[in-house]
Amino acid sequence: xxxxxxxxxxxxxxxxxxxxxxxxxxxxxxxxxxxxxxxxxxxxxxxxxxxxxxxxxxxxxxxxxxxxxxxxxxxxxxxxxxxxxxxxxxxxxxxxxxxxxxxxxxxxxxxxxxxxxxxxxxxxxxxxxxxxxxxxxxxxxxxxxxxxxxxxxxxxxxxxxxxxxxxxxxxxxxxxxxxxxxxxxxxxxxxxxxxxxxxxxxxxxxxxxxx
Amino acid sequence: xxxxxxxxxxxxxxxxxxxxxxxxxxxxxxxxxxxxxxxxxxxxxxxxxxxxxxxxxxxxxxxxxxxxxxxxxxxxxxxxxxxxxxxxxxxxxxxxxxxxxxxxxxxxxxxxxxxxxxxxxxxxxxxxxxxxxxxxxxxxxxxxxxxxxxxxxxxxxxxxxxxxxxxxxxxxxxxxxxxxxxxxxxxxxxxxxxxxxxxxxxxxxxxxxxx
DNA sequence: AATGGAATTAATGTATACAATTATACATCT
DNA sequence: AGATGTATAATTGTATACATTAATTCCATT
Numbered sequence: 307x308x309x310x311x312x313x314x315x316x317x318x319x320x321x322x323x324x325x326x327x328x329x330x331x332x333x334x335x336x337x338x339x340x341x342x343x344x345x346x347x348x349x350x351x352x353x354x355x356x357x358x359x360x361x362x363x364x365x366x367x368x369x370x371x372x373x374x375x376x377x378x379x380x381x382x383x384x385x386x387x388x389x390x391x392x393x394x395x396x397x398x399x400x401x402x403x404x405x406x407x408x409x410x411x412x413x414x415x416x417x418x419x420x421x422x423x424x425x426x427x428x429x430x431x432x433x434x435x436x437x438x439x440x441x442x443x444x445x446x447x448x449x450x451x452x453x454x455x456x457x458x459x460x461x462x463x464x465x466x467x468x469x470x471x472x473x474x475x476x477x478x479x480x481x482x483x484x485x486x487x488x489x490x491x492x493x494x495x496x497x498x499x500x501x502x503x504x505x506x507x508x509x510x511x512x513x514x515x516x517x
Numbered sequence: 518x519x520x521x522x523x524x525x526x527x528x529x530x531x532x533x534x535x536x537x538x539x540x541x542x543x544x545x546x547x548x549x550x551x552x553x554x555x556x557x558x559x560x561x562x563x564x565x566x567x568x569x570x571x572x573x574x575x576x577x578x579x580x581x582x583x584x585x586x587x588x589x590x591x592x593x594x595x596x597x598x599x600x601x602x603x604x605x606x607x608x609x610x611x612x613x614x615x616x617x618x619x620x621x622x623x624x625x626x627x628x629x630x631x632x633x634x635x636x637x638x639x640x641x642x643x644x645x646x647x648x649x650x651x652x653x654x655x656x657x658x659x660x661x662x663x664x665x666x667x668x669x670x671x672x673x674x675x676x677x678x679x680x681x682x683x684x685x686x687x688x689x690x691x692x693x694x695x696x697x698x699x700x701x702x703x704x705x706x707x708x709x710x711x712x713x714x715x716x717x718x719x720x721x722x723x724x725x726x727x728x
Numbered sequence: 729a730a731t732g733g734a735a736t737t738a739a740t741g742t743a744t745a746c747a748a749t750t751a752t753a754c755a756t757c758t
Numbered sequence: 759a760g761a762t763g764t765a766t767a768a769t770t771g772t773a774t775a776c777a778t779t780a781a782t783t784c785c786a787t788t
Contacts, residue, residue, distance in 0.1 A: 313741060315569070338769065349743040354770085355569050358526070362570045364665055370750045370769065385662040392603040451596040454575055455666060524771065549739065560773040565740085581739065581780050 315352035318342075319359050326365055326375055329465045333377030337366065363458060380515065383466060386459050387511040391504060394440075394456060398487060398503035399496040401446035409446045410492055416442050417481075417488050424481050429471040436471075437464060439484055446491065463514070470513040483509065526563035529553075530570050537576055537586055540676045544588030548577065574669060591726065594677060597670050598722040602715060605651075605667060609698060609714035610707040612657035620657045621703055627653050628692075628699050635692050640682040647682075648675060650695055657702065674725070681724040694720065 312320075322342075325331055339350045339357065346353065357373045360366045366373040405413075416438040423431030440460050444453045471477050483506040490499035523531075533553075536542055550561045550568065557564065568584045571577045577584040616624075627649040634642030651671050655664045682688050694717040701710035 315741080340769075350770095351742055351744090355566065355741095358566050359570060359573045362573050364661065368770080372769070381660075382662055385660045388607060389604050389662065389666060392607060393600050396599060396603060449592075449596045450575065451593055451600065451670070455600060455670070459662070459666070526771080551739075561740095562772050562774090566771095579740080583739070 313352065314348055315355040318346065318348070318352055319356035322356055322360060323363075323365060323461070326360070327461055327464050328468070331375050333375055335375045336369075336372035337375065338372040378462060378466075383463055383515060384511075386463055387507060387515075390456065390459060391507045391511070393452070394507055395500045395503040397444060397447050397449075397452050397456060398491065398499040400449060400452065401443050402491045402494055402496040402499040404448045405446045405491055405494070409442065413439065413442045413446065413488055413491065417484055420481055420484060424477045427474065427477075429468060429477070432471050432477050433464065433468045436467065436480065436484070437461070443487070443491070466514050467510070470510070473513065476513045479509065480506075480513075524563065525559055526566040529557065529559075529563055530567035533567055533571060534574075534576060534672070537571070538672055538675050539679070542586050544586055546586045547580075547583035548586065549583040589673060589677075594674055594726060595722075597674055598718060598726075601667070601670060602718045602722070604663070605718055606711045606714040608655060608658050608660075608663050608667060609702065609710040611660060611663065612654050613702040613705055613707040613710040615659045616657045616702055616705070620653065624650065624653045624657065624699055624702070628695055631692055631695060635688045638685065638688075640679060640688070643682050643688050644675065644679045647678065647691065647695075648672070654698075654702070677725050678721070681721070684724065687724045691717075691721065691724075 322331075322337075331337065337357065339353050342357075343350045343353045357366060357368065361368045361373065364376055367376055368374075416435055420432055420435035420439060423435055437460065441457065444456050444460075447453070471480075483502065486502045487499055487506060490496075490502055533548075542548065548568065550564050553568075554561045554564045568577060568579070572579045572584065575587055578587055579585075627646055631643055631646035631650060634646055648671065652668065655667050655671075658664070682691075694713065697713045698710055698717060701707075701713055
């Protein structure tokens with residue numbers, strides 16, 4: 307087992323990133339180092355490190371009044387999907403070409419998990435499993451560059467994807483699309499995985515943006 | 518005049534990023550907070566903030582022995598070019614569609630600067646102007662997502678691009694390619710800018726990787 | 729000489745203290 | 759009333775002190 311010990315700063319970074327991207331904190335909200343450190347029961351130092359790393363990723367913006375939560379506009383979502391359309395399809399192809407047995411098993415596990423939550427009509431569970439599926443696929447590319455590039459883009463829209471899963475139809479079709487992608491990857495068919503991913507991204511985009 | 522005051526941490530981040538990506542520090546070299554703070558004449562705090570942000574971008578890796586400088590493999594370069602091929606062409610199209618007068622002037626200025634250095638056979642100057650041209654083009658897209666995504670990818674290979682400019686032929690053809698892209702953008706011809714950028718990226722890739 | 733393990737060292741991680749800057753409130757002047 | 763200046767407060771930025779952990783050294787034991 308590889309239980310890596312995370313520093314307090316790392317834990318706070320993960321927690322704040324999740325809370326901001328899922329909407330616990332809202333757009334333009336000001337997070338001050340002192341308040342956060344008091345709430346969390348730690349000193350300002352690790353809080354400050356977490357915030358400066360969030361600022362690095364443009365998730366917050368440091369100001370003299372506190373770290374301002376950056377919102378995500380509709381145009382941001384459009385741009386993210388335009389970029390993902392072009393490179394996540396490549397990632398699917400690379401995954402098909404480089405997949406190892408263990409990674410494939412993990413991808414399958416997340417697919418099954420998504421099916422489980424979709425049948426239970428659990429939107430949060432479905433959304434989490436969806437996120438896991440994509441991140442696992444990135445890992446299959448064996449490309450740190452791809453993982454670093456797509457990971458943040460995908461995480462940024464988790465809140466909006468969540469909303470789209472309230473359309474029950476979307477949850478079911480998304481599951482089917484994932485299944486097709488998984489099978490193409492498992493079969494080592496890069497071309498097919500690439501094309502199916504293109505279709506999937508375009509449908510997800512339409513489901514979220516409605517156009 | 519907009520002389521923005523940068524914090525010490527920001528300055529150190531910029532300096533270290535530049536020095537690592539241009540090869541002042543080499544692969545696997547260990548940077549310790551204490552030594553850096555003594556060398557730079559500041560406390561560990563801003564040094565530490567800079568390093569943790571560099572780790573966030575996978576430019577260094579934090580270990581118990583210091584911040585280890587991460588190297589860039591040939592495969593990393595291949596992956597970066599594969600991604601840029603697909604989205605920097607989109608960026609060129611977006612730049613053509615969203616360019617404003619001031620941004621175009623800046624792009625032209627950097628093009629002229631590249632010409633100046635190319636004629637003088639100044640590889641470092643040419644490389645710097647090349648980098649500036651691409652970053653200015655990203656800015657023209659008016660898309661924070663595009664800027665955030667492409668910026669780091671482009672900066673990562675500055676050292677290797679520098680080497681490719683030692684082939685005088687490459688410097689001249691690159692200049693010509695940039696000129697074509699600039700003119701397509703200035704003319705508002707998105708399709709052409711997109712196609713010319715694809716060609717440019719592919720040629721640059723070949724020039725660096727030799728295959 | 730090889731091995732094991734305590735002592736030491738060197739590094740990061742965290743807390744606190746201090747400095748500098750910016751925002752706010754309030755009084756004063758016109 | 760509105761502008762302006764000044765004191766106060768709130769917040770970030772930096773330095774330093776302390777805690778913890780991992781590597782290294784070195785000595786004792788076999």
